[in-house]
Amino acid sequence: MLPPANAVTWxxxxxxxxxxxxxxxxxxxxxxxxxxxxxxxxxxxxxPCDFMQGKVGxxxxxxxxxxxxxxxxxxxxxxxxxxxxxxxxxxxxxxTILSPKEFVSNEIGYVAYFLDSEGNRLALHSSI
Numbered sequence: 001m002l003p004p005a006n007a008v009t010w011x012x013x014x015x016x017x018x019x020x021x022x023x024x025x026x027x028x029x030x031x032x033x034x035x036x037x038x039x040x041x042x043x044x045x046x047x048p049c050d051f052m053q054g055k056v057g058x059x060x061x062x063x064x065x066x067x068x069x070x071x072x073x074x075x076x077x078x079x080x081x082x083x084x085x086x087x088x089x090x091x092x093x094x095x096t097i098l099s100p101k102e103f104v105s106n107e108i109g110y111v112a113y114f115l116d117s118e119g120n121r122l123a124l125h126s127s128i
Contacts, residue, residue, distance in 0.1 A: 008052070010058055013025075013059070013060050015060050015068055016067075018060065023093070025116070027093035028089040033046065033060065034049075040063075044061050046059045047059065062094060074118070079110075079124035083110055083124040083126035093117065098121065101124075
């Protein structure tokens, strides 16, 4: 069996208020987050992704099994060429910046941590 192309294959970000969370991510990434209902009637907001090219995808989810948390797993979202552009929209969209853009290494690039509108701790990553 071949090793996976990506360590992460899918992620879900829990929301206490689905509409607020979709609005937050739409604002910070300046893109549409289309919402759909799962077979069980629960809403999901999908981040743009090209699955046909082996890209990792994810969604905002709202159901009783998923609770927003500041202490859970950290998902590193693609901050584009320079994560500062996304990070600069976090507070205006209703989130909180936990740490500014920080250099990690030449191989890794930069990261910054934030709380989203639901209280989830996430990170942004970019090469510059």
